[in-house]
Amino acid sequence: MRLLVISQYFWPENFRINDLVEGLLERSHEVTVLTGLPNYPSGKLSPGFGFGGPYKGRFGGAQVIRVPLVPRGNGRAIRLVLNYFSFALTASLLGGWRCKGPYDAILVFEPSPVTVGIPARVISRLKGAPILFWVQDLWPESLSATGAVKSPRALNAVAGLVRWIYRGCAKVLVQSEAFVQPLLDLGVDADKIRYFPNSAEAIYQAPPARQAWTAPALPTGFRIMFAGNIGAAQSIETMLAAAEILRSHPDIHWIVVGDGRLATWLKEEVARRGLGAHIHLVGHFPLAAMPEWFAQADLMFASLRRDPVFALTIPSKIQSYLACAKPIVAALDGEGARVVNLSGAGVAVPAEDARGLAEAVLKIYKMDSSGRKVLGDNGRKYYEKHFDREKLLDKLDEWLSEVKKK
Template sequence: MRLLVVSQYFWPENFRINDLVADMAARGHEVTVLTGQPNYPSGRFFPGYGWTRPHIENYQGTRVVRVPLVPRGSAGAIRLALNYISFAFFGAVGVWLRLQGKFDAVFVFEVSPVTVGIPAIAAGRRFKAPVLFWVLDLWPESLTAAGAVKSPMVLRTVDRLVKWIYRNCARVLVQSRAFVPEIARHGVPDANILYFPSWGESLFQPFQQADATLLPPLPAGFTVLFAGNLGEAQDLPAVLRAAELLRDRADIHWLLVGDGRMAAWAKAEVQRRGLSQVHFLGRHPLESMPHFYAAADALLLPLKREHIFALTIPGKLQSYLACARPVLAMLDGEGAHIVEEAGAGLACPAGDADGLAAQVLRMAATPETERRAMGLNGRKYYEVHFDRTRLFDQLETWLEDAIQESKHSK
């Protein structure tokens, strides 16, 4: 199969599409990736990358074709809009000027923005190939949830764009079953909407003991760890409020691994409030994450109280479950349901700082054997519902079905 993957984000940025691309190439498929210059999450081009370089790279046997884009910068509304629009424009131009040969199918990785669909549709038309569009963020709902756009006219325009993109795709894949009605309202037939959840990369495995050489010094005591993007969606104000409520428990430590648009604000707030039990550990390679997880007593999963986030299965959840560590979830909807159904940890409603503080105290008082059992429950649930090999097998079948259907319709 000659597969074109269209994604605004790709290696060396840490996204699951990297893992999917490497696996498809390992299965013998000829994979090309159309992507931008890496700048997420810092908003600055990675070292060695920029407006003019590089154009072509190789990643684990795949050809990576890069187009220019405006970096995210501090992720303000105007800069983000330029970032999104520039990739859509240069990506569509790149479809015609930089892609060579033929492709049997186009696969789209859609975390925000949805505008990644524009170059993907252009590729589908140029190569007469079916487009499979994997929705991880719902638009325009994600815009309103983040508070980035409030103009009804802009939201209506985006809604029309989303409808155009979905209707030009052979299949629309969704990371949560709760997304199905939202996709269907755009006129996509139910038969063309497929449930395709995220997975944990193969490196996410249970470790009995973390490799201390891969970690910075960690405080002694009960540790609650979050690893990932420190952004608006993670509701850091509620997390810090919970930490403040437990400031008298000097044995409980909050470890934040990662970076993002709210990191500077959170660091300033921690200093202002004197929250010495909150530790910012910075960015670390993806390969070290399972060891961070193994070193923590519980893994934190917060999301803001928004309708769109209640529909979402946070991608972080699969990684947490795969590593067999107990989860402390402050979120609503699908994610909370999975934690509770799996018996993988404790949950409280989104935005409930008091509830999170109470659940942290409860988890800290839980015997280690019971916490270990929660982690094992999560791992078992992961193997049944989010197994990487099974999901990739299914995707391969869907791609082949769409290709055959496209050939018969010509």
């Protein structure tokens, strides 16, 4: 099939859509990706990119078409609004012209922002191609949960936009089964909704290879690793408080691999609280390096803020942790906690429960290596049953065939 993938984020930015495109190419689909200039998470255009382009490129066998946007900068509200709507505008105006059709279907990847659906609907109308819309974040719920938008009038306006986007989709794919009811509440037909959880990139499922980069020296002892975005949704405060509680265990170390809006704040807080010997911020690394980082960890960590909307989601890092056969400790509610507990891969405590998190860490810390291996193996088995990449690609192929433009 000839597919158009629309995503505000794409390689060299590290998002699940990169691997999904690779999977579609492996299955002999012809793929074009419409995306923006890469600027996540730093807020600055990635090396090799500028407002002069390049606006065309390749990603494996896929053609990549880029449009200009306003970089997200420091991540403050006004810059994010400009970032979101500049992509929606330029992709709507230029996308249909730059992406030479026809296409059998359009696949949209939607972490925040939902505004990626605007160019999808415009191009769908121009090309006559059906849309499959993959929902990673619920809008407008995510806006209110993070405190980004508090005005009821603004939230209602966003809800109206979301209804309009969903109304134009042939299928709406959800990364969590708990997303189904909110979509039904917005008027999405039940027969349009399909459960399509995140998988993990294939590199997580093989022994890690040594990378060319030189890893920072990590402290010896028991290493708890957090990997990914450092933002408001992640409730990094919970980790800080748990580290303070465990201060009397000098061999317990928290390793943070990632970047984001709150990275500078986190660095300052670690210094202010005198936690420099316990929390180690190593920065952002490419996806290819992550399995090697994970291999150095004794325990993987995930957290989210306490909010009903975050209780509905499964953080995509959970699938990566499971795929690597690593034990997991998590401070989150709802679906994410259910997966951690049901898999037998570790312990989930309520969101923002720092004392519970500290106790869960101690429980796994006191296990011998064979006990921790059992947890990791349990997680790997659960991953293979519920999140296996090839099984999920089989489902996507089936849905694409169902909606294929006649």
